[in-house]
Amino acid sequence: MPARDGMAGHASIGRTEWLPFHVPSIGEEEIAEVVDTLRSGWVTTGAKTQRFEQEFAARLGVADALAVCSGTAALHLALRVCGIQPGDEVVVPTYTFTATAEVVTYFGAKPVLCDVSAQTANITVDTLERRVTPRTRAVMVVHIAGLPCDMDPIMEFTRVRGLTVVEDVAHALPAEYRGRQVGTIGDAAAFSFYATKNITTGEGGMLILRDGRLANEARVLALHGISRDAWKRYTAAGSWFYEVLHSGYKYNLSDIASSVGLQQLRKLDAFHARRRQIVDRYAEGLRGLDAVMVPAEMAGSSHAWHLYLLRLRLGVLNIGRDVFIDELRARNIGTSVHFIPLHLHPYYQSVWGYRPGDFPEAERAYASAVSLPLYPAMLDGDVDDVVEAVCDVVAKNRR
Numbered sequence: 001m002p003a004r005d006g007m008a009g010h011a012s013i014g015r016t017e018w019l020p021f022h023v024p025s026i027g028e029e030e031i032a033e034v035v036d037t038l039r040s041g042w043v044t045t046g047a048k049t050q051r052f053e054q055e056f057a058a059r060l061g062v063a064d065a066l067a068v069c070s071g072t073a074a075l076h077l078a079l080r081v082c083g084i085q086p087g088d089e090v091v092v093p094t095y096t097f098t099a100t101a102e103v104v105t106y107f108g109a110k111p112v113l114c115d116v117s118a119q120t121a122n123i124t125v126d127t128l129e130r131r132v133t134p135r136t137r138a139v140m141v142v143h144i145a146g147l148p149c150d151m152d153p154i155m156e157f158t159r160v161r162g163l164t165v166v167e168d169v170a171h172a173l174p175a176e177y178r179g180r181q182v183g184t185i186g187d188a189a190a191f192s193f194y195a196t197k198n199i200t201t202g203e204g205g206m207l208i209l210r211d212g213r214l215a216n217e218a219r220v221l222a223l224h225g226i227s228r229d230a231w232k233r234y235t236a237a238g239s240w241f242y243e244v245l246h247s248g249y250k251y252n253l254s255d256i257a258s259s260v261g262l263q264q265l266r267k268l269d270a271f272h273a274r275r276r277q278i279v280d281r282y283a284e285g286l287r288g289l290d291a292v293m294v295p296a297e298m299a300g301s302s303h304a305w306h307l308y309l310l311r312l313r314l315g316v317l318n319i320g321r322d323v324f325i326d327e328l329r330a331r332n333i334g335t336s337v338h339f340i341p342l343h344l345h346p347y348y349q350s351v352w353g354y355r356p357g358d359f360p361e362a363e364r365a366y367a368s369a370v371s372l373p374l375y376p377a378m379l380d381g382d383v384d385d386v387v388e389a390v391c392d393v394v395a396k397n398r399r
Helices: 028-040 047-060 071-081 098-105 125-129 151-161 212-221 230-234 255-266 268-286 321-330 346-350 360-368 380-396
Strands: 066-068 089-093 110-114 136-142 164-168 188-192 205-209 308-312 369-372
Touching: 028 255, 047 066, 047 205, 047 255, 066 071, 066 212, 071 098, 071 164, 071 188, 071 205, 071 212, 089 098, 098 110, 098 136, 125 151, 136 151, 151 164, 205 212, 255 268, 268 308, 268 380, 308 360, 321 369, 321 380, 360 369
Parallel strands: 089 110, 089 136, 136 164, 164 188
Antiparallel strands: 066 205, 188 205, 308 369
8 A cells, every 4th residue: 555654745646547436246147147037038027036035035134025126116115105195294314315305205295304414424313303393204214325324213213203214225235233234123125226236236126114014015016006916917827817906106126137136135245345345445545644534434333335435624625525526537536426415406495495504514524525436346456546546636735
């Protein structure tokens, strides 16, 4: 690792190839599973999706899991079966991707945004309770970057008030909170298998519901509201007859996508171990660099390390976050920003009346956030190049 002393004389970075912010880890196993599915003659929702659901549920230690076409679909179904109605309020952290709050609006309900912790950028019981009103029906808990929220106080607070808790676990597979798998603590949980997530199906998601009756209802709703075993109607064991039980959605996941998911799930532990190695290498390389703050961890819990969310100490630098990113790009390092707080977007201002300054901790986190590359395909040399580039930008742009 490059030395961190005497940085003012640090040499320019020599990386000549672009390092993408993310590259999915797809191997021959996934390809072979997809080919097997294609040759089977059954490519839509069927036996492979059922296996994926069963293996995912077994991994989490829950009774059932429902594979759907996106994490957003899982969030939507969770709120639907939990009974969200027009005029209800659902508390959502402003520091998240828009999907978390967007699904609230599908019901004519109001997304009530709240601030986050200055240390973790996660929702807390303190930021939550300030936003609860008599109209509040549910809380969306987002485990940002893969760091678990402090769930015990949140669950105690919501249970007393009869509020539904939906965990947005898009970042947090396979994180644990005090020995419990994140996604098994609230009333419902939505996982994402988007291309950048810790495991991927290209597009896809998984819904977990604590209540078995609601899980059955969600399964029907996910495929047009028709009877549960409708996908079997073209098999030898099936029948052409089906019934429409509810007004539902087209949210099912195909066997082609599930084929990728089956193999990705089997690699999850190896993927997570490699992410942990990269995080440790970042920590070693950036230790003592006064212009940055490395991501927080929670004692007694494990981080999923979906993102390496670096925070800049802007008072040390003579440039802002956006220029910092431009400087890394000039050194062939891809980055991203997670997230632009929802209350800063035009839609949430024009429709819901939010304004800049409403949630200061989220705004401070956003202004200083840079997500560095973090994925299993990265080599140690790639990690070292990122560290060296960060140190070089700092060295050349100190106040």
